[in-house]
Amino acid sequence: MNVRRLTPSPRAVDWGLFAAVGTLLATGVATMFTGTPSTAWVIDLHAIAGVALVCLLPVKLWRVRRRVAPERLTGRRALSVALTLDAAGALVTGVWWVFGGSLDLGPWGLFHLHIALGLLVPPLLLWHLRYRYHSPAEVTRHGRRDALRYAGLVTAGALLWRLQGPVNDLLDTAGADRRYTGSREEGTGEGNRFPVTSWVADDPDPVDAGEWQLTVGGRVERERTYALAELPTGASEDAILDCTSGWYSDHEWRGVRVGALLDAAGADDAGAWVQFRSVTGYRWSLPIEEARDAVLATRVDGERLSHGHGFPLRLVAPGRRGFQWVKWVREVRVDKRREFGEWVAIFVSGL
Structure with a gap:
């Protein structure tokens, strides 16, 4: 031939x-x-x-x-x-x-x-x-x-x-x-015993639960602030965390449904995006209808989230890759438009 x-x-x-x-x-x-x-x-x-x-x-x-x-x-x-x-x-x-x-x-x-x-x-x-x-x-x-x-x-x-x-x-x-x-399974159903990874350089000191607060603001009728014990944490979600590092892990996540927070704050009809901000400055936005179904988790498979996995709150966004599951969340913000700066923040927040 x-x-x-x-x-x-x-x-x-x-x-x-x-x-x-x-x-x-x-x-x-x-x-x-x-x-x-x-x-x-x-x-x-x-x-x-x-x-x-x-x-x-x-x-x-x-x-x-x-x-x-x-x-x-x-x-x-x-x-x-x-x-x-x-x-x-x-x-x-x-x-x-x-x-x-x-x-x-x-x-x-x-x-x-x-x-x-x-x-x-x-x-x-x-x-x-x-x-x-x-x-x-x-x-x-x-x-x-x-x-x-x-x-x-x-x-x-x-x-x-x-x-x-x-x-x-x-x-x-x-x-x-x-x-x-392309990801391989690691730690499914084993609580906090799955890989601890952070996008770029996010590595904050452990969050003091007594001083930490969650703020729900932006385009809302009334800004709300919650201490950890005040969050209505009755929601649960079975979801796969699929990390761009090449692994995935399936867990039951428990915490607060984002939709409940938006309703309590009275989200503006003009609000189209919900941004989740970390204590590090890292942030990511979801369309508001998708965000309503997301969960801010405090527990994984019945265990309290470890610091490495985002305690006290981690965003659980089914169908999204791991780097979009914001850890150490301190603010939920409703906006009319997506913030362009978050594309920069995900690369420099840990620095």
Whole structure:
């Protein structure tokens, strides 16, 4: 079999690599917000793009192998080699994770390494394109043939991604227990005995329950303030906490229904968003109708929340990823519009 007849033309390979990397970056960021089964297609697209990259990268390396020989290596080509190694590292760690691999890097692990290597690819690729850019118009000479080859490649990628599930089941690996988001189960139903993680650098001192107060304000008829003992904590919610660190945990959460707090304060009809603010300054907003069904939890599986898990109050938002479950909540605020600054706060609050 003539393998060359099955591979896209050189320029099509270049632009295929660019498209695969772009898709991986976009879907990788989007996976942070995929908390419901209806968004599982984002994970699937991320995986298919990864398979395509696995197929295209060796083709590219074979075609440029003579240019990167030690005696012909220049600074620009060294950068290209660094890009290749980084992309290969991101691919290997991703595949390793899918098939149950793990790696102890102190507070981080294999999943974090995969993310870090993946985020490094785009700047290296843009720097590479600064010297090696070719117009997409150069692809058109083999357009129809390349389109058929890429259709076959994407189809093969989708089939390989679907096959990994049965392979994991057959081998009985840790990868077989992954949720559709890619996360693995840890600590389900075991109270506070699930991983303690914080987004970026949030790490406050333990909250003094005697001095702590919850404020419900913003676009409300009457601002309300509660001590911990004054909260009407009769609500419960069974919900999965799915963390972007690569784990998930299913628990019964008990506390106060946000809707009860909004009703007691008399939320304004113009209020469209409810923002939850932490003692650290970290904050996140939910649409008001979604927020009404959320719970501010004081207990998990019958145990009082530990400090690491957000005592005295942690937002429980079913269908949202873990970084949106604000910990150490001190304020609930109703607003007409979402605050743009919260997108900054989630990165700098702990600093």
